Structure formats: C-alpha cells, structure tokens
Amino acid sequence: MNRSRITIADIEQARERISTAVVQTPVVQSAALSELNGVCVNLKLEHLQTTGSFKLRGASNAILNLDSEQRKYGVVGVSTGNHGRGLAYAASQAGIRCIICMSSLVPQNKIDGIKSHGAEVRIVGQSQDDAQIEVDRLVSEENMTMLPPFDHFDIISGQGTLGLELLEQVPNVEAVAVPVSGGGLISGVAVAIKAQNPAIRVIGVSMERGAAMHASLKAKHPVLVEELPTLADSLGGGIGLDNQYTFAIAQDLIDEFILVSEDEIAQAIRHAYWKERLIIEGSGSVGIAALLSGKLQTSKLLAVIVSGGNIDLNLHYRIISGENVDVANE
C-alpha cells in the first residue's frame, strides 16, 4: 500500500483493526479549567492508555497491518520513549519479534521501561546515530521492518482513532488542543475530526524549547531545530527533512499553534495533580499549560488531549512539591 492521502476511511479501518489492542480512554470535564476559562473544558485522558500514551494506537495499527513475510522477520525501532514502549507492547501482544536499538547513553529506567513491555533492547555506540546504523543493518541484512514514530501511513491512521473516539464522547466539541512533536497525533486527529466537521478548530501545542513542527510551518518547509532539554521530553526531536505526511497535513489542517514555556508546563503538571488528581508527563500537559497561561483563549467548547503519563515519579514529586526544576541544569 503506497497511497499518499490518509482519509477517514483509513482511520475507521484502523479503529476496527486495533479494537482489541487498545482501550477506549475516558473523557472527564474539568470543573477547575472550565471555571477559569468560562467555557466547558473536557480532558481526554489518554495517559490511561495501555503503555501510558496514545502511541500504542499507531504502533498496534502498523503491526497488525504487516503482511505475513514482515511478521516473520519482526520490527525494529530507535525510540527510547513512548513510541518504543508502544511498539514493544504491540509486538509482544501480536507474537512478533521487536528490537529497540539505543545508545549507551540512555538511562537505565528508560531501558527497563522498554524491556518491561517485552522488546529486545540492543545497546549500540554512543549516540542516536550509532543506534540508527544498527537499525539500518537489521532492515537490510535481517529483513526487519522499521516502524518510525510518526511519519508513517499506518501510524498516523492509528493515532487518528483517538479523534474518532473523542468526537463520539464529546459530539458537540468545537475546538481540540493537541500536543505536537512530529505531528503524527495531530495529523490523524485532524483528519478524523475535520472529515466530520471542518468547523472544529484544531489547535497544536508544543514547548518553546525546540518545537520542530512549529518552526517548519513558519518556514513553510521542514527545518532542523536544536534539540533542547525540556520537561516535555516526548515532544523533542525533528520532523524529518524528507517528511512524507505529517508536515503537509499539519499545513492543511492546523488552525492555531501555541508554544508554552517550561514554567507553564510545570504549572500544568501541578494543576493536573492538585486540581484534577492526575499524574501526567510534561508532554501530556501542554494543552492544560496553554489554557492556564491564558495563551489559549477560546469561547468554544474545548477538548484537551492529555497524551501521556510516563514521567519519572521522582521528578514528578519534585515538581508538584513546588520545586523550580530546570531540566537544562539536571
């Protein structure tokens, strides 16, 4: 399959395909955020997804759509974060071999996170580039299939299932705030939502430190940005200079883009804990950060995607205790 345009039909098929592989996550109304904003605010609690983020949707869809030859040889990836976890779990559930390659600089808790979901971890070299060389070798010499974190037809279609779910749970939603890194999530969600109601606003949110999609949209082509330490660590990295899908969809379908500071992200993590009783990671909190900071002002009925919950609990404790954590100096 090599079609260039992702449609709602692809997302509906994905939903069917992954129906037993993922859970339908709940939506709750936030009294505190609604009052603050003067408009009803719904939180889509995707940090409660199996493996702690929506990445399982795309990974499951891609894995369940492999042909029998590809299944035999297995899948490989380089992500040490939520995509790696999703891939590892989806592969182990499907009984498919999965190798995640990483450099020796990756901290032990991340290695353990991936291993606990059933993947083989291969530690190679001193950098992400060294890990990528091993991935390329596994693809060319061992016929394994590389599954990237966002710029892939089945990954985007899988993430889009979150949009279908959200529209069923909040049928009258008028605006949706979505965390953005490479843009797989917002692309899938935007296709799903705009196909049903183009008037619904799709609002992207990233951190100020190293927002590659935002910089690329501004430049009107994919650009490199310096990767900086941030509390929203799942939103780091580029969108790929040879981006195939997500940049074009983002250009077409994103209505507004907001950047939030480290301090605003910390405030959002605190708010989520003390006011909503939610433990969420920085990347999952950027929509709340946009609201709390006043940068997201809307009179429309809003849904905020809380995209993930995989935060180091020691770091989380320090943030909610009021410590002014600067990850650049950690």
Ligand SMILES: *Cc1c(COP(=O)(O)O)cnc(C)c1O
């Ligand atoms: C990957 C990720 C994102 C961003 O997803 P993209 O598809 O890369 O834009 C947002 N939040 C969390 C928790 C993630 O893991």
